[in-house]
Amino acid sequence: MAVRELSATPSMARMFGRASLAMIPGASRLPFVSGGGGADPELPDLTLVLNEVAVDRDRLALYDRVCGFPLRDQLPPTYPHVLAFPLHVALLTDGSFPFSPIGLVHLYNRIVQHRPIRASEPLSLRVSAGMIAPHSRGIRFSILTEARVGDELVWEEVSTNLRRGNGGSHDDGSHPTKVASTADLPATATWKLPGDLGRRYGSVSGDLNPIHLHPLTARLFGFGTAIAHGMWTKARCLAALEPELPPAFTVEAGFRRPILLPATVEFAEAPAPSSADGGGIAFGVRGISHETRHLDGLVSFA
Numbered sequence: 662m663a664v665r666e667l668s669a670t671p672s673m674a675r676m677f678g679r680a681s682l683a684m685i686p687g688a689s690r691l692p693f694v695s696g697g698g699g700a701d702p703e704l705p706d707l708t709l710v711l712n713e714v715a716v717d718r719d720r721l722a723l724y725d726r727v728c729g730f731p732l733r734d735q736l737p738p739t740y741p742h743v744l745a746f747p748l749h750v751a752l753l754t755d756g757s758f759p760f761s762p763i764g765l766v767h768l769y770n771r772i773v774q775h776r777p778i779r780a781s782e783p784l785s786l787r788v789s790a791g792m793i794a795p796h797s798r799g800i801r802f803s804i805l806t807e808a809r810v811g812d813e814l815v816w817e818e819v820s821t822n823l824r825r826g827n828g829g830s831h832d833d834g835s836h837p838t839k840v841a842s843t844a845d846l847p848a849t850a851t852w853k854l855p856g857d858l859g860r861r862y863g864s865v866s867g868d869l870n871p872i873h874l875h876p877l878t879a880r881l882f883g884f885g886t887a888i889a890h891g892m893w894t895k896a897r898c899l900a901a902l903e904p905e906l907p908p909a910f911t912v913e914a915g916f917r918r919p920i921l922l923p924a925t926v927e928f929a930e931a932p933a934p935s936s937a938d939g940g941g942i943a944f945g946v947r948g949i950s951h952e953t954r955h956l957d958g959l960v961s962f963a
Contacts, residue, residue, distance in 0.1 A: 662789075666710045671751045702759030704790035704802060709748045714784045716744070721780060723865045727858075728893060729900035736778040738912065739896040741786075741808045741816045742770075743866045748788035749804050749820070750867075758790075760802070760824045764872060764882040767891035768801055769821040769840075771913045778808070778815055785809045791819060799825040825883075840915035840957040843945030846929035850901060851949070854889060856923040862893040888919035894956050898944050901928055905942060907962050914958040925949055939963035 721740065722732055730737045753762040778784070791803030801823050808816040855861075859873030868890055871878035876886040895914045899906070920926060926946050933943040939962035946956040 662706045664708045671747045704793050705757035708789040709752055710787050712785045714744055714786055716780045727861050727865055728896040734780050738774045738899050745786045745788055745806045746867050752788055766823040767916050768823050769915050771819045773817045773911045775815050775909055777908050782810045799823055840913050840959055843943050843957045844954055846931045846945055848927040848929045850928040852926050854924045858889055858922055859887045862890050887922050891916040911961045914956055917954040920955050
């Protein structure tokens, strides 16, 4: 495996500019442009490492506000994803990566928080490519992330994305992207989501995928309007569950149908004692009519 240690956080503007090159016909054949995977794509055997990552307190406060977390000297469970996201994009825009990040759809996310992380603790981040498999709507692949304080593994993530297009006739089931349905859980809150939510979250998280930013750019990729970020939806759920969460837990989320902005959605939750030896919480986000499931989630305490 090739390991590449970065000396500084990559420039998001430069990487998204580079990613946009893949939209130019024929550009993906250039060796420095991602997205030239062809008919039988393979993920690169590459790990990106960034050490001594410090938390910007002002940015953390903005993230807490847009996602609904309390302001405190502790990282929300989803915040290391934001810190590692420039490495995700750096991997996706590497010339060896077969898919461009522009237009990808988030399918599944699993986070293991081994212990709470203080905002004062510098982190070492490692990002690499995981599995690749056929999907009924294209090809799915995962990105693996680890966060350490010194030599201690404090947080890890599996994030699975869909590259839409010609894919297999079925999902081969090699990865647990399916979280049990939460359609029957009792609703505990109603959230009104504004039309600019994608831009607000994108400005804080750095995720400037055009499907989230504006109706016009979202329509270029087949969406009727801008859609909410999956990681915002997961973060908002964890903010609602925050008083019930233990110091260490695993949280999975399956992203079902996109939330078209603006929107009004319901949040639902209930105990899930069978989720693991230590119990847990099942949670979900759905449309007001209950006909559309947007997210199914599960927190396991063991």
